[in-house]
Amino acid sequence: MDAAGHQVPDPYATTGVPQLGLRNYWYPVLAGWRLRRKPRAIKILGEEIVLYRDAGKIYALSDRCPHRGARLSQGKCLYPGSGTVSCPYHGWTFAGETGQCIAKIMEGPDAALPRRSHVKAYPVREHLGAIWVFVGDMEAVPLSDDLPECLADTNTWHGFSTWRTYRCNWRILKDNLCHDLHAPFLHRNAPELLLQPIFPYAAQISATPLKGGKGIGYSARDGISSAEYPGLGAFPPPQESWYRVLKPVGRGQEVGAAAPAVAKYGYQFRQSSLLPGITLIGRPSGNYFTCRWVTPIDADTTLYYSFSMFRRRGRLQTLRDRLAWIFWLSWMHDWLFSEQDKRILEKVVPGRELLSRSDIGVVAWRRFAVAHARRPPDVTSEPAANDEPALHSTAAE
């Protein structure tokens, strides 16, 4: 839908991947510290949601009062401890757990409170410093079902997160993260890679389903790190070769059977795509992952939530990891490196594509997502938009 509310034809309709994201998954939506007492409006998968916190719990409700359409996010939690939010206009008060209207304050304590006076309640959790919301049409799965191990197991992993809003559809951003060999070109001069060899390119990409059916892992072989192009010259071009330094192994390397990631931890893939739009990229050591979540906001906007996760290996190493992130990775990677993508992706003109050998990972992701995306268990009885049973919502741990 465009700014004026018109349905615009989806330029990527033929991929089968839905424009507003895969439903029935948990998504990170906001850093926990950004939600204080005051209710806050967010939008994900095209749905407008109010988040609020009361007595240490977080609640997520549809952000439109069914009475006269006012926004609950302009209201407040008038009765602290009750887990409710009151509409600012006439005081309709909704239970955060169920979405049920439990008081119409201006109509007195004896007002009728029929079943239909409710708003949709979204399951919501706080985990790893982020607020997670389950958007869909079925009972929520446990949050941990949707998290890769490095995010789920906080005893083994610690880390940081950052976020950015991209002015493009979520699929354009997710495609960018499917090992499509843009990195050796677009990021070839990224300061983060200054001390590392150039990524190999022209590799044979293959995509393999992961155990558990949650995604696909990418592998690549036969990559090269330079070549001569007829009529043009070498790539990388001579004027960019001065900084090709000598370290023999680097980020471009595949995991390989001998890598610690495989030997110690069993990780087969350096890069993988998980449902609903997660990209997991690890180091061959198996001790570091970036886990990038793509949360659709609306058809033209996407929230990019990036977690940098370190394996806990003693307090000194934890300190070292933290310092490395704060003084190097946070701005070299989450800022400078990602900005190179953002600049291009926000200007992509959606439409017909001419997919090619380097897009094997993109195509594999699209097919996987269409085939394996979670669906509500009972598809025979379509629930009506406003009359479905409110979903159970549990507070953050």
Place this chain on the structure above:
Amino acid sequence: MDAAGHQVPDPYATTGVPQLGLRNYWYPVLAGWRLRRKPRAIKILGEEIVLYRDAGKIYALSDRCPHRGARLSQGKCLYPGSGTVSCPYHGWTFAGETGQCIAKIMEGPDAALPRRSHVKAYPVREHLGAIWVFVGDMEAVPLSDDLPECLADTNTWHGFSTWRTYRCNWRILKDNLCHDLHAPFLHRNAPELLLQPIFPYAAQISATPLKGGKGIGYSARDGISSAEYPGLGAFPPPQESWYRVLKPVGRGQEVGAAAPAVAKYGYQFRQSSLLPGITLIGRPSGNYFTCRWVTPIDADTTLYYSFSMFRRRGRLQTLRDRLAWIFWLSWMHDWLFSEQDKRILEKVVPGRELLSRSDIGVVAWRRFAVAHARRPPDVTSEPAANDEPALHSTAAE
């Protein structure tokens, strides 16, 4: 219509109240002092109009030259005293009274001036410091027909006016003014009410047609000023009770048979809604009214014109009333109090409503407006948009 000129489905179509306002009424459109020599463009009920002043009279014409589409509001009154405005592009000159083109300057004095070379002329008046325009498809009624007594009778009443532009449809603003019991909730902490008891709420609202068929009057009974809500607590909540001071009667009170408003002046209703979108709220004394006009601009914008009217009761009292308005009411009411509504109304998400007991006044207003709105006397022959006889326009007094 949205910004791009598309027809968007009217989210309140089922109410029957027209999206662009009720036609065939007078509307206040601009403070008189804001119109000087230079023509000025306004828009009301979706129609673009040029206002100009010449020799003490005000004229209102459709703001598009039929020749090549230039805006008359960019032209000027080239022949002072003639009551005409000349298009800036080729000098087509239109009579303000009739809209007829009486000269095509660039074609010389002998140019053909056929009947169809005209623009729509709108009846216009200046009254009480405001410029009023009649928008419709019939001969204008006298302005006084459309004014409540406190605006019409300047011998008995004096007052002030202020205006604001709201970024919402006019119906959202007018609904807000139908005694819908939002006030005891939304305005419960308004500084204006600091020295008054809290409004009663949970009242039984009823709406009664006014004599003369111009609107409905609201009455309310059995209201309460506090109650206990199961599972929540008291409303007003304890943290807001410190400023419930002791004055026994206040704004929320109904007029009542003994009130001076009834006894002396015969006013039965404290609050009433008049066609085409007027809200009249009086004090029990009968000596003060706020009269709020809702003038539709376009589907998403509304001009809110608020008159504060005092009964003339001697020169000293007039001075007192003026000082009270200038130093208290103007900013406490027209600014702070109204801002509480504006903040909510501009964020309302139009769409399906779940009307309830407190909306009796809203529903009554909608039904009344649909049933009693003025219609052109002859509805059998639909006049063509551009060929209807120009309406007679008389100048301000």
Place this chain on the structure above:
Amino acid sequence: MDAAGHQVPDPYATTGVPQLGLRNYWYPVLAGWRLRRKPRAIKILGEEIVLYRDAGKIYALSDRCPHRGARLSQGKCLYPGSGTVSCPYHGWTFAGETGQCIAKIMEGPDAALPRRSHVKAYPVREHLGAIWVFVGDMEAVPLSDDLPECLADTNTWHGFSTWRTYRCNWRILKDNLCHDLHAPFLHRNAPELLLQPIFPYAAQISATPLKGGKGIGYSARDGISSAEYPGLGAFPPPQESWYRVLKPVGRGQEVGAAAPAVAKYGYQFRQSSLLPGITLIGRPSGNYFTCRWVTPIDADTTLYYSFSMFRRRGRLQTLRDRLAWIFWLSWMHDWLFSEQDKRILEKVVPGRELLSRSDIGVVAWRRFAVAHARRPPDVTSEPAANDEPALHSTAAE
């Protein structure tokens, strides 16, 4: 198309003149000095184009990589001297002459480069300080075919150019330049004309096809410079008459059989309209022309490219002409005079017109354009948008 990408009905559809401009012509699009090493995005006739310069030549390609839709204007010429531009995303590299993809860098030197991996190449030239692009569906004609003599023959003429972007459709701007007699009204007080008599108006306009079929020339007779209008008074009105000075001949004068322009150079028309949207206005001396190009950008935006051309008459006269332009014409004409039009044209409300005697030149232009606009020679086989042979592009001289 509006900002949101919707097809809006063309308000001037009945004229037959296309909303996005006449195809198959050369258009000036950018001052040459504004294109340096960095590729630059432009839009003309609704088409998005990247311009870049390599080894002294300029290239113009469609600004969307067919691979994944990134903008070539965000890429760069990675191999200087090759005349190529590389997509910033995966390094697809396109030959500027043909638009063919000649390397997919991330896929290695042996990547398949099928015929369909190409973008549209636009013929482009640099001439008279401007970059010219041929937009259409046929092989480009020589640039000189589309230039009036004063722009084509740089041995005889020298001059300056300026440009402005107008927020209106190109037809509204071009209509303004069809000798429609708006000048004696709209520009009657232009400072540029301070020392010249008022333009004659109420003239009998006629339009005559030019030799060679490239446009029409306007002539006017029986104009007057003042008249009395019944009920209004004189035009120009008395308050504007003080600056009617005495010089007996001026800008408004037609060329006339005895004028040097006719006697020496054979120019019959003071003002003419040439395809695809050029206006040529000369002085009776035949030694000066303003040549105004209207380049459609999109449905609501137009690039106005104005050339002021002086006949070369010795080095001293050239110096005098240059000084006259720099210190007088550039701001009096290209700035102040044109601003009077721009202000009106950008506010024109497109829609139904009531054309009149003064619009004879406008109507003649529209008819001429519809009847004589260049068409691709072979209209039987419609070329597919993305599979047509790339057009030959030669560099600037």
